[in-house]
Amino acid sequence: MSVRILVVDDAIFMRKMLADILQKSGYEICDEAGNGSEAVQKYEKNHPDLVTMDIIMPDMSGIDAIKKIKELDSEAKIVVVSAMGHQSLVVEAIQAGAKDYVVKPFQPSRVIEAVQRVLKL
């Protein structure tokens, strides 16, 4: 059974890029979400093996979404995908329970490495 991943980002472009990279490496994209509250809903519905989470999104931020998801499932595996300038937010996201991070713009290999590392935990 393949590993199921939920991709969260407010930009369709970024979601598409991430999905392509992940699918190429044999991961299944079980769903996508464009904001924090949608991410929480879809996590509850799909119970994916891993989530890639953008931080700055409308409606509910990635950090709040991480906290909510952690309440639902303390074992949730989340990788933050964030822009270079947001170091403090990434630190906050990790404190909220994200397991690793990737910086935009990313190289496909960096995404896969981070996903593999977190899945191994």
Added chain:
Amino acid sequence: MEEQRKEYIKLFKEESSDYLGKLNRIIIELEKEPNNKKITAEVYRIFHTLKGMAASLGYTEIETISHDLEEKLEIFKDEEKEKVNAEVIDEVFKGIDRIEHLLATLDTPVKIGETESGAEGSGSLPYVEILLKEDVTLPAARAAVIIQRIEEKTKIEDINPSYEEIKSGNMGRVLKVRCTEPEKIIDLIASMDEVEVVKLEDQKRDRKALPGGIEGIRVNVNMMDRMQNLVGELVVATSQLSEIVRNFGEEKFEGVLELHNRSVKELQEVITNIRLVPLSLIFNKFPRYVRDLGRKLGKEVNIEIFGADIEVDRSLLEGISDPLIHLIRNSISHGIETPEEREKLNKYRVGKITVSAKSIKGDILIQISDDGKGIDGKEVLLAAFKKGLVEEEEIESLSKAEILRFLFMPGFTTKEKADKVSGRGVGLDVVRKLVRSVGGSVNITTEKDGGTTISMKLPLSMSIIKVYLLGLNNQLFALPMTFVDETLTVTKDSMSQLMGKEVMLLRREILPVYRLADILKQNYSSNGNQGAPCVVVEVENDRFAIVGGTFRGSTEALVKPLPSPIDKIKGYIGITMIGNGKPCLILDLPALRYRRSYENTGS
């Protein structure tokens, strides 16, 4: 009675300099986190103790200063925190300096190398020291991930920098964590992404804590040098003896010889160890230096230190002290931008300097990196062109390493002139000269707006070094192992010509070739297409191959300066005696490389 007082004074001095060293360090921390109750209490306690000790010995000036400083620090206690500012801290430091000066003038000399006790504070658990890779993305976030992993395994007692600092992005490449079971997590962290080295802080540094209250003995440094030289001679004589016995083929001797060999080897180890001192002796002075110079130049700078417990030969330590200070000064005055400039560039306000030391294959690598503006290759090239160091048509073809090499030329600067605070690059030639004089090499890497890293590779000891031997025309020549990367045999097929120079291809890398015979200005006869020995060396950002001669293995060599008049000959760092008692010249590989590059620019 008089004896007893002397003893008291000695104790007082030693203890006080420990305290002052500690104050210098923790007051800088307190300045950053004025709300830290633990540090505040510690600072108080120290001034109080100093006051008490000075009073009992009748040193009223020290007593008064300590008392005044204690009062000055009231602002940290009450609800007067807003009064905490850099000026007050300056005054406190001034007081500390004054006490330090007074201590130095008291009548009993204090042993150098015994001030500043090793481990921080309680002496309980050691810190796990983590050095992140040079190109780490978001170091603070990486630190947070590491902390998370550690917390999953064990309980964390302390983190440096603090979690608050990490959150605000004030994090460079060094993270120190004290936790309940440090051994358990070392391997885990070592396997993590973007981690370069992990080690347990060494607490054995506190050498005064010998059992039975014996403090060891004072040894004259000259005596120690002589002792080391004698042992070096003994090592050489022993290998000569071994060779003779081998040729003699007498079994009776061999048992005795082995015992002898072993003892000499052990003796050499003991002497080497006696001479070792921790880098912390100079590293611990850096935080204070960085703070003071930063303030003077209107820059905010933090320094972080990795591997201060690594031990090196004391003469080596003395040799690198000035170059290190020089490089840190360069970083602050020319590398790190002002807080305003940094904010404009979307960088964290406070600049960061990382000083790290680690041992690699018996050598010591010390790196000084900053996250400042870096060096613009174009500016360097322009300055080099103006100075006539480079021809217009050459400009395009120069590699980054070749461009950066100009920075090491005597008197080279990118600043036009009359700028008293010299441009970056001034003094790098001096740094290199000093580092080379202790048998090391200097590298520089830099990224415009990304910062600069200067790496010094140093041998563990200056007088006994590992060398690789090559034979030519019945003579032996030695290459210092510090620079040797690998050895192999090459055939003519892998050699070719590039722009009139001989090169060879090694795993898709083009290496310049130096013929051993050419280096030594000797004749040699090629042995057709049979394999020729080849030693690949790496010196200061450059890799090249030395081809020719015959492999003669490796050995330890006692380096002796060249006797007059042959000390005028360039290209050798010294001479040594090898097993058969024959003298053997040791090649100066860094100088060799420069010779070639000058030939290049000349043609």
